[in-house]
Amino acid sequence: MTVAIIQFGGSNCDRDAERALSHLGIDAELVWHEDGLPADATGVMLPGGFSYGDYLRAGAIAANGPIMEEVRAAAEDSTPVLGVCNGAQIGSESRLTPGAFTTNASARFQCERVHVRVENADTPWTAHYEDGEVIELPIAHGEGRFEVTDDRLDELRAENRVLFRYCDEDGEVTPEANPNGSKDNVAGVVGERENVAVLMPHPERISLPDVGGTDGQGILRGFEA
Amino acid sequence: MTGYTATVTVRLKEGVLDPEAQTTKRALERLGFELDGLRSADQFELDVDAESADSAAERAEEMTERLLANPTIHDYEVAVEQR
Numbered sequence: 015m016t017v018a019i020i021q022f023g024g025s026n027c028d029r030d031a032e033r034a035l036s037h038l039g040i041d042a043e044l045v046w047h048e049d050g051l052p053a054d055a056t057g058v059m060l061p062g063g064f065s066y067g068d069y070l071r072a073g074a075i076a077a078n079g080p081i082m083e084e085v086r087a088a089a090e091d092s093t094p095v096l097g098v099c100n101g102a103q104i105g106s107e108s109r110l111t112p113g114a115f116t117t118n119a120s121a122r123f124q125c126e127r128v129h130v131r132v133e134n135a136d137t138p139w140t141a142h143y144e145d146g147e148v149i150e151l152p153i154a155h156g157e158g159r160f161e162v163t164d165d166r167l168d169e170l171r172a173e174n175r176v177l178f179r180y181c182d183e184d185g186e187v188t189p190e191a192n193p194n195g196s197k198d199n200v201a202g203v204v205g206e207r208e209n210v211a212v213l214m215p216h217p218e219r220i221s222l223p224d225v226g227g228t229d230g231q232g233i234l235r236g237f238e239a
Numbered sequence: 240m241t242g243y244t245a246t247v248t249v250r251l252k253e254g255v256l257d258p259e260a261q262t263t264k265r266a267l268e269r270l271g272f273e274l275d276g277l278r279s280a281d282q283f284e285l286d287v288d289a290e291s292a293d294s295a296a297e298r299a300e301e302m303t304e305r306l307l308a309n310p311t312i313h314d315y316e317v318a319v320e321q322r
Contacts, residue, residue: 071309078306107309114311121258161255161312195256 017042017057022076027062034221051084057094057237060101072157073103095210102212111205113162119195123156130178137208138239142232148185149229151215158214160196177202240288242322245299249308250280
């Protein structure tokens with residue numbers, strides 16, 4: 015099993031992701047987007063960063079690159095696909111996942127630790143957690159505000175497609191605990207099928223015990239499912 | 240074929256928060272200007288050759304839906320002029 019970590023010009027969390035996955039015993043390799051998806055890829059990670067300098071909208075240019083057609087085909091073939099931060103923006107811009115990630119309500123780049131509550135522990139990405147469990151994850155983004163219409167949000171909730179919501183350390187989902195103004199405090203969602211997930215926080219930055227915690231490991235273990 | 244310029248204006252849908260516009264409005268107010276509101280928009284000028292203005296507009300709309308706008312958060316309009 016090899017997880018392909020797709021590098022675009024401007025990706026900068028690719029090596030962190032490789033390090034974190036390797037630490038968990040998950041084979042991973044960096045793949046330059048122009049080289050296409052390797053035939054033996056058993057997973058795809060869209061890492062964080064600033065692909066194409068965030069031109070047009072964060073993730074918009076990368077989302078329309080040729081490799082994303084291959085990623086889409088792999089996703090339809092049940093290959094696990096995880097988008098983190100800029101990878102989440104690429105995922106939503108490519109319409110692999112619902113909604114959009116846009117400018118933080120604060121209009122600032124926010125780099126801090128946040129708490130999120132596991133809303134649905136019945137997916138490969140959350141199976142290592144309990145429903146309602148509160149975990150601490152780092153965020154680092156300027157465009158992470160989840161936007162979606164009210165009707166669409168109702169559908170997503172009804173279909174159990176919200177993975178994580180920003181909350182306080184006690185698990186209360188409050189406006190104060192919402193770092194970026196995301197609608198309904200949504201921090202991560204799954205696509206039409208649960209093998210595809212995106213989230214703004216960085217699990218790969220909190221998966222090595224020596225650098226501040228291991229709360230993110232369970233998300234990355236979704237590639238083992 | 241005739242040369243046209245399609246001007247595409249992409250703006251946030253009504254009701255979608257625009258923190259950049261709010262910040263810009265506050266900056267104007269700090270400069271002493273009075274204003275009731277400020278909206279920002281992106282504008283793209285696409286030079287295309289087409290059979291007709293309608294066909295140029297159609298192509299510009301296709302490009303906008305595919306890439307220039309994000310339908311989840313944006314509305315857009317297209318105006319076509321002969322070059």
